[in-house]
Amino acid sequence: MHITDIKPYPVWVGTRNQMLVKIETDEGIYGWGESGLSSREIGVKGIVEHYREFLVGRDPMQRGALWQEMYRSQYFEGGRTLTAAISAIDIALYDIVGKKLGVPVYELIGGKQRNYVPTFASGGGNSPEEMIDVAQRMIAQGFDCFRLHRAEEGGPLVNEGIYEPREAIANSAEGLIKAREVLGMRPVIGYDFHHRLSVAETASFCQMIPAHTLDFLEEPIRDETPEAYETLRTMTNVPFALGEEFASKWQFLPYIERGIANYARVDICNVGGITEAMKVAGWAEAHYIDLMPHNPLGPICVAATAHMAMASANFSWLEIRESAGESTGFYDKEVFPVQPKVVPGKVTVLDQPGLGVEVDEASLTEPFRYSEMPHLKRNDGSHTNW
Numbered sequence: 079m080h081i082t083d084i085k086p087y088p089v090w091v092g093t094r095n096q097m098l099v100k101i102e103t104d105e106g107i108y109g110w111g112e113s114g115l116s117s118r119e120i121g122v123k124g125i126v127e128h129y130r131e132f133l134v135g136r137d138p139m140q141r142g143a144l145w146q147e148m149y150r151s152q153y154f155e156g157g158r159t160l161t162a163a164i165s166a167i168d169i170a171l172y173d174i175v176g177k178k179l180g181v182p183v184y185e186l187i188g189g190k191q192r193n194y195v196p197t198f199a200s201g202g203g204n205s206p207e208e209m210i211d212v213a214q215r216m217i218a219q220g221f222d223c224f225r226l227h228r229a230e231e232g233g234p235l236v237n238e239g240i241y242e243p244r245e246a247i248a249n250s251a252e253g254l255i256k257a258r259e260v261l262g263m264r265p266v267i268g269y270d271f272h273h274r275l276s277v278a279e280t281a282s283f284c285q286m287i288p289a290h291t292l293d294f295l296e297e298p299i300r301d302e303t304p305e306a307y308e309t310l311r312t313m314t315n316v317p318f319a320l321g322e323e324f325a326s327k328w329q330f331l332p333y334i335e336r337g338i339a340n341y342a343r344v345d346i347c348n349v350g351g352i353t354e355a356m357k358v359a360g361w362a363e364a365h366y367i368d369l370m371p372h373n374p375l376g377p378i379c380v381a382a383t384a385h386m387a388m389a390s391a392n393f394s395w396l397e398i399r400e401s402a403g404e405s406t407g408f409y410d411k412e413v414f415p416v417q418p419k420v421v422p423g424k425v426t427v428l429d430q431p432g433l434g435v436e437v438d439e440a441s442l443t444e445p446f447r448y449s450e451m452p453h454l455k456r457n458d459g460s461h462t463n464w
């Protein structure tokens with residue numbers, strides 16, 4: 079068997095672009111992958127087209143060797159854009175190998191360790207009362223783990239491009255304290271700051287909230303400097319969930335080995351596909367760290383990540399983007415007529431060969447839309463992080 083074509087499909091699905099990749103072979107077997115470098119999809123498409131030049135004619139069964147070749151054959155190895163392209167290709171190769179051998183992907187990476195994949199949802203509101211209301215609706219649906227946010231700082235609802243950290247941490251603490259009081263001890267509650275804070279601001283936030291207000295704090299600061307996280311680690315005992323931006327096992331290395339990450343937010347469509355994610359999973363297992371994968375994309379990302387979850391012992395919750403807390407349209411049934419079964423609180427992968435996802439190429443009619451995340455500024459006009 080050899081690869082005959084690699085086709086990138088940057089398309090609009092629901093409320094965002096998805097960067098899909100199809101790999102075809104001479105045996106008629108094909109595989110689908112997805113890349114996760116959101117809002118830079120066209121850059122990734124260029125890398126996929128470059129890789130196509132030397133991957134056509136190659137044996138898809140040799141996915142591990144092809145991973146090494148894609149990552150290391152250039153002098154400037156790795157990096158987020160290259161690895162996002164490698165991720166999509168690697169996932170598609172696993173889909174092909176599973177179909178060729180007649181087994182679901184989880185059988186290729188260790189076999190089933192659980193019957194379904196537990197999931198968490200996200201939701202928020204403009205006031206503590208709205209936050210509590212959306213949390214109660216997610217609980218009623220069947221979620222026992224969720225992220226809450228104050229809407230004015232939780233993504234697209236950021237106030238007209240202004241993000242003022244001190245206002246944000248006060249609002250967040252106020253909402254979370256009231257939510258925990260009302261919701262009780264049982265729900266697992268997380269909060270994602272989208273790496274918008276400094277070390278001092280994060281410490282202030284953690285001092286504002288009583289013990290067991292939060293079960294995990296996601297990405298309070300940026301990740302370029304692990305030493306900054308080490309400093310922060312000495313200033314709070316709230317568990318950290320981080321790693322969704324990491325583009326290799328090497329980026330995870332300091333965060334796992336220095337005891338900084340408490341949950342690994344591995345993103346299978348950015349870290350280097352199933353090949354690299356399983357190495358991170360094993361490394362995290364050795365340090366008793368559970369995976370809490372980043373999964374903000376479409377059904378291919380859901381499926382690939384869920385197969386990893388099925389075959390990993392150290393797993394907590396998979397992020398899912400449809401719930402009472404939000405409606406994204408990412409899991410479009412027309413575009414993806416076959417996909418994992420997503421119900422509140424759990425995902426079940428299909429037992430058919432490969433990933434268990436089918437894409438209706440005739441339905442990929444919504445073209446890519448140029449879009450940027452808001453370019454956030456503080457009140458004084460200075461730039462801050464999206």
Ligand SMILES: [Mg+2]
Binds near residue numbers: 270296297322
């Ligand atoms: Mg996040």
